[in-house]
Amino acid sequence: MKRLLILLLVVATNTYSQTKSSPNIFIITTDGFRWQEIFNGADSAILFNPKYVKDTGTLRYTYWANTSEERRQKLMPFIWNFIAQKGQLWGNRNYGNEVSVTNPYKISYPGYNEILTGHIDWSINLNVARDNPNSNILAYLNTTPAYKDKVAAFSSWKLFDYILNRPESNIPINCGYQLANDDSLTDTEEALNYIQTKSEEKNEATRKDVLTFTVATEYIKKKHPKVTYIGFGETDEYAHGGRYDLYLNQANLFDKFLAELWELVQSDPFYKNNTIFFITTDHGRGEKPSTWFTHGFWAKGSKETWLLELGANIKSLGEVKEKSSVTSIQFAQTIANYLGESFTAEHSVAKSSEVLLSTISK
Secondary structure (H helix, E strand, O other), rough: OOOHHHHHHHHHHHHHHHHHHHHEEEEEEOOOOOOHHHHHHHOHHHOOOOOOOOOOOHHHHHHHHOHHHHHHHOHHHHHHHHHHHOOEEEHHHOOOOOEEEOOOOOHHHHHHHHHHHHHOOOOOOOOOOOOOOOOOOOHHHHOOOOOOOOEEEEOOOOOOHOOOOOHOOOEEEEEEEOOOOOOOOHHHHHHHEEEEEHHHOOHHHHHOOOHHHHHHHHHHHHHHOOEEEEEEOOOHHHHHOOOOHHHHHHHHHHHHHHHHHHHHHHOOOOOOEEEEEEOOOOOOOOOOOOOOOOOOOOOOOOOOOOEEEEEOOOOEEEEEOOOOEEEHHHHHHHHHHHOOOOOOOOOOOOOOOOHHOOOOOO
């Protein structure tokens, strides 16, 4: 009997050790957020234009400063006070450091397809409710021994049911105004479901990001997924509405979400010192003050994006100023390689970024 107990203890210990040793990753996006605001802060040509800002005086006080370094720090303090010290920031084109989408459409569905499948599908050219025929990195990782049944996705945009192809992916997905669904709901999840049910916006395509953040963090604390996708959407919504003030406020809130998520994982032994944050966007926006609110094939600047990395094995490079080029189509395989895996699919998968892999500690 003692031998059996010892054997069971050894097996359990080895299983926990294997689970603990394989890195966790959070893939986090905020829709359609420009690199210009990440690296330069608020744009004066837009910030002081009453066409795009209702109260320019308040926004001046909140986000304006004389230098880009001060402005970006006021807008996104966690990124510039912490990630810039402990992680990596890619995409400041002022230094020729470029991150770009490669799909020609430069809108959301093709952008997320590119990020998550490592493949350009020319037939995916509209933001419509159509199941994605391409395999994604989340579903692939869910088939591997290290990550089986430890993958989950959350998004403000309801089309993620189709982007991730819920029937085929076989992973938990909560997007749009879908309710938290579990045998045992926390008090917070119960309250969240009530709020969503009563919301006047429950039929909108994009859920409030704070609700997405809440449902994701509650799941994370309960279930401890090793691979988590969280997609926020309101930066793009406010930009399309021509509301630069709300766009900046939402970016500032996104920065707070990142800070809270990092505090959450670093205070949990399951995640602490063994988790990577991979943070990006699905497309850029128009580069001019007259086109910032739009994006797409004809809007110059729409392919220009950015990438932030933080966590286990990510070298502390800060703002990368060397001239280089990284593309979103490389992200899926790069993420797989970070986790010691190789993403294969029925479609071609772009190679990982050698530039990014070279900045990872072995």
